[in-house]
Amino acid sequence: MGQRRGGLGWGAFLLAFLLLLVTLGATAQTLKSANPTYDKIVDAVIARYHLPGIAVGVIENGQVVYVRTAGETVAGSGQKITPQTLFKIASNSKAMTTALLGRLVDQGKLHWDDPVTKYLPQFRMHDPWVTANMRVADLLTHSSGLPEGGGDLMLWPEPNAFTRADIIHGLAFIKPGYSFRSQYQYDNLLYVVAGEVAAAAGGAPYETLMRREVFEPLGLSRCQVGAWNRDAVGNVAQPHRQDNGHNVAIDEDAALIPAISSAPAGGIRCDLDDMLSWARNWLVPTPAQLAWLSPAQRQILQAPHMLIPVSAQRRAWDHSHVMAYGYGWRMTDVDGAWNVWHTGTLNGMYSMLSLLPDRRSGFVFMINGEADSARTVLGEVLTKHFTAPSDTHDVNWYADALDRAAKQHAATSSMPDTSKQHPATPSDLATWTGIYRDPWFGEISLCPSNNKVRFAAKKSPKLAGTVMRLGTRHLVHWDDSGDLDAWLDFHAAHDSQPITLRMAKIDPKGDFSSDYEDLDFQRVGGCH
The missing domain is CATH 2.40.128 (Lipocalin)
Known part of the structure; x- marks a missing residue:
């Protein structure tokens, strides 16, 4: 017999605890289908784009109110997507890399204005002046002068033999596409460099620091970086492409998944549960999370640092006036609401994490198939649910609009006819x-x-x-x-x-x- 504390016997306490678990479990199950509005949106996107698998979570006023998974880790396998299924989050990894850097700033091991060469003396850009003046912060804003996607062939397709040392060495030979700090052109290589800066400042490899400084303190127990065992971890979604209307798995993982040089730019994998925890850390941080990363660093990471041109589509659909890049985050105004977000794209894997900080709301979803248009449509309709609830445009309206734009593009494309090659x-x-x-x-x-x-x-x-x-x-x-x-x-x-x-x-x-x-x-x- 157990000792009595506060009048509750151990047996009674255990029973009450088990009942609580059952109640929480039932609530979680209910949340998966409790919102017909979200179900209708997700079902329409799946049907329109024939997605192999998807995981979606929605946060309202700081609370997870909707969790939905559908499809399979590998089409035809019978292995269902669950909230614990790992997806490649691709460029959503960048915000985790910048959070790691922010941790090092809080710890006094790094400063945003430090020259990159302080940590990596071998670092060189094509222009010696740019080399000397490149700050840690400049690695993160896509304004270095590198042409859009410059050097990405050292990252993809994977696997390849380019090391991070190779990437740092190769930067000196990539000619600039514009002048330093003058405009936004998306690149990935400098996030790899940022990961090596973190390693030098933090005194451990990037992967070790990411697990120790980000995953563990935030309880992101399923997120993976570096080398790991597919079968020991389990429940891993594989990428797909569409072939004659069928989803076909591509680039499937071997049993031993190797560390990859691209990890700081786009090589982390997480499940839906952890991504929702990651999102809530930004929307409604607990005192412990505010101790993990200070309000000052949080503000810096999600503040505008480099303007991005606003597209005609975004102006028409979202009434946006300004768009910018922070440190690992994009941001814009949508129907008068401030939106902080990022996407992730790898061959056969798409993701999106979107936050509306003033409303403590947002969403995340991950797809293991060809889903460029599907991501755009789902992201738009979910965003409008918060920013313009009276908007009557549904999934098919946005999908039709994208189809019309694609046909216009095809009609004016300079793509040659290659059928006679x-x-x-x-x-x-x-x-x-x-x-x-x-x-x-x-x-x-x-x-x-x-x-x-x-x-x-x-x-x-x-x-x-x-x-x-x-x-x-x-x-x-x-x-x-x-x-x-x-x-x-x-x-x-x-x-x-x-x-x-x-x-x-x-x-x-x-x-x-x-x-x-x-x-x-x-x-x-x-x-x-």
Whole structure:
């Protein structure tokens, strides 16, 4: 028999505790289907875009009021998405990286205005003046001068052999696309550098610091970074693409998931429960969370630091007047309400975290399929639920508007007709075959194989494909259809200079992370 405390016996206490757990469990189950408004929105998006899987959570006035999951971790597997299913949160990782930096500032180990070279003496940008004047804060605002997506080929496709040291070394060879601090152009490499700054200031690898300084204090028990075991952790969503109307899993994880260089920019995985905890930490921080990260640092992270042009669509849909980037967060006014948010995009994985701080409300969702338009539509309709509740535009209205815009784009696109491309022969390319080198991307080979010519990147094994001929031009058609095909433009040797190769996206408006235009290859040898 247990001792009595406050008149409640141990047996009675245990029974009361179990009843409380049952009640909480029933409440959680009810929350998943208690709001027909949210169910209608999510169901419509799933149906419109045939999503393989999704996890959605909504916060109203600081409380989680809606949790919804649907679909499977792998299409056809029968393994259901749950609130504990891990998704790649992609660029939503950036806010976790900046929170880590904010922790180090609170601890006196780092200052936002410190020069990057204080922590990384080997750091170099293309312009020596920019190198000397680049502050830690400048790594975070997408205003460094790097062209949009500059150097992303060192991050993706994964897996590849580019280390963080390779990335820091390669920055010196990427030519700027605009002047330092003059405009916003999204980049990922400098968030990798920021992760290395954190490691230098914090005295431990980025992954160790992220677990110790962010995941553990906030109780984000399922979030993963670095190397981990898929089966030991369990319940991991895999990315998908659509093939003839069917969702097909792509780039599936091996049993041992390796650490990746891109982690500070976009390599963290979390489940819905942890993402909702992460969101509530910003909307309604507890005293312990305010001790974890001070109000001063919270304000700095989510304050406007670099203006972003407001698109015509955003002006029309949201009546937005200003848009800006903080440290790992975007922000804008939506129907007069202040919105702090970010998205995440990786091949076959999409996410969005959106906060309305003045209302202590927001939402998060993660999708394991091709979902660019689905994310836009779901994010818009959920936002309007808070900022313009009388708005009558539904999921299909926004989806139809995006479809019309896509058709207009296609009608004016300079994308060429590639239906008549055919493999180039080794004799056709005899003048140009060989080993080429770019100062930041490294070596590639353009060499004969089975009466074709193959493109292969030494440090990025998934960036491989067959050289094709289209009219008088050549292009590379990648083995992985998720990568954007690229023109190959050869230039003959002259004045003792070697043969050179420049590349460009077939679709000039394609994903900026396929930054072929920043490559400048010179032939350094023949095929072996």
